[in-house]
Amino acid sequence: MRRGFIQVYTGNGKGKTTAAIGLAIRAAGAGLRILFVQFVKGMKYNEIDALKRFSDCISVHQYGTGCFIKNKPQDEDIEIARTGLLEVQSELLNGQYDLVILDEANIAIHFGLFKVEELLKVIASRKPECEIVITGRCAPKELIDAADLVTEMKEIKHYYNKGIQARDGIEC
Amino acid sequence: MRRGFIQVYTGNGKGKTTAAIGLAIRAAGAGLRILFVQFVKGMKYNEIDALKRFSDCISVHQYGTGCFIKNKPQDEDIEIARTGLLEVQSELLNGQYDLVILDEANIAIHFGLFKVEELLKVIASRKPECEIVITGRCAPKELIDAADLVTEMKEIKHYYNKGIQARDGIEC
Numbered sequence: 001m002r003r004g005f006i007q008v009y010t011g012n013g014k015g016k017t018t019a020a021i022g023l024a025i026r027a028a029g030a031g032l033r034i035l036f037v038q039f040v041k042g043m044k045y046n047e048i049d050a051l052k053r054f055s056d057c058i059s060v061h062q063y064g065t066g067c068f069i070k071n072k073p074q075d076e077d078i079e080i081a082r083t084g085l086l087e088v089q090s091e092l093l094n095g096q097y098d099l100v101i102l103d104e105a106n107i108a109i110h111f112g113l114f115k116v117e118e119l120l121k122v123i124a125s126r127k128p129e130c131e132i133v134i135t136g137r138c139a140p141k142e143l144i145d146a147a148d149l150v151t152e153m154k155e156i157k158h159y160y161n162k163g164i165q166a167r168d169g170i171e172c
Numbered sequence: 173m174r175r176g177f178i179q180v181y182t183g184n185g186k187g188k189t190t191a192a193i194g195l196a197i198r199a200a201g202a203g204l205r206i207l208f209v210q211f212v213k214g215m216k217y218n219e220i221d222a223l224k225r226f227s228d229c230i231s232v233h234q235y236g237t238g239c240f241i242k243n244k245p246q247d248e249d250i251e252i253a254r255t256g257l258l259e260v261q262s263e264l265l266n267g268q269y270d271l272v273i274l275d276e277a278n279i280a281i282h283f284g285l286f287k288v289e290e291l292l293k294v295i296a297s298r299k300p301e302c303e304i305v306i307t308g309r310c311a312p313k314e315l316i317d318a319a320d321l322v323t324e325m326k327e328i329k330h331y332y333n334k335g336i337q338a339r340d341g342i343e344c
Contacts, residue, residue, distance in 0.1 A: 005342075009187055013323035014179075018194030019187035022219065023342075025197060026190065029222030030341025047194065050201030053225050099342070131342055150328035151185035157322040169202025170177075170195075170271070170303055 004098075004131040005148035006123065010106055010139035013153035020101045020135050021047050024058050027131075032098040034058040035091055039081055039108040039136075040069065046169055059097075061087065064104075073111045081113035085122055092126040099131045106136030106143070116140040176270075176303040177320035178295065182278055182311035185325035192273045192307050193219050196230050199303075204270040206230040207263055211253055211280040211308075212241065218341055231269075233259065236276075245283045253285035257294055264298040271303045278308030278315070288312040 007023075009016040017038075024034045034057060038048070041064045051060050063084025065076050085108075091097060102119075109116050120142065123132050134143065144150050179195075181188040189210075196206045206229060210220070213236045223232050235256025237248050263269060274291075281288050292314065295304050306315065316322050 007186075011326070013325075014321060015181055015187060015191035015194075015323050015325065018198065019191040021194030021197050022187075022190030022192070025193050025222040026217070026219040027341045029218030029220070032341045045198070046201030047198040048201070050197040050226075054222075144329065147329060149186060149330050151187050152326040152328050153185075153187065154183070154324040154326050155322075156324050157316065157319060169199045169204045 011152035013155040016135040035097040038103040095127040101133040104136040110138040183324035185327040188307040207269040210275040267299040273305040
């Protein structure tokens, strides 16, 4: 039986969530069953809409208020993230998914919505062949230590620096 | 009118093609028209199969022999890549796509299948609002200079180093 690994995509560059979407699509093409969970963001993105075409094999759940967390998270931010983590645990114990993507889980940890130890405990409850993908800036050291694959998306050049805003269908 | 940028995803880490797939999916969710061109690889990947669900908005073309180029490219490798580049130019002049992805174009340049100056000339023929995404290791300096956004996917940790092979639906 193939062992499922833990993949982490972090760093300040673009492409973390988009790579996670790509991984979900590739796995769907191979007939795998995918759970795509998005923490913190909770907003309606074009990619989430597009994933609906794969509703037979990709389940999408968002656990965020839709409001950007600036400094200190609100009780509601914490509650919704913790609910999400519990539901992920329940799905992992259930064992019906081959690939589980926890988009922006690093950010949820960074803002203290849940702890890295809690996330690692949840991940440990998966069936052995289940692959885990975790994205977001500021991946904690404990997660990097536990991961099998870590990629840093590093910003080399970015037009945001020129003061240009995100565009519909391209960045969001 | 929105100006289309040049995005480059390079580096030795994972996530370049998967991010390109994610960008295509996001753009499809926004109702844009996408051309996804893959150079060099030419093999049948799960993600290419999955993209077929978007055949109403994403066109996929592969220009590779399906054989891995080890040292020196064969005449056939060069011919198929150059045919691809010409067809991309024709599509860009035609102007029907909002997002054009040139997956592994950096590798095509690296192996001398075409020159970076040729690629830049082709890109310059696009309609102003068309976004270009170029992926592959070893992005040449001239392309980085011309790009608006450059992300380096940097390998921090990889289980390939432990001698484990790519798995169907996860890496390929």
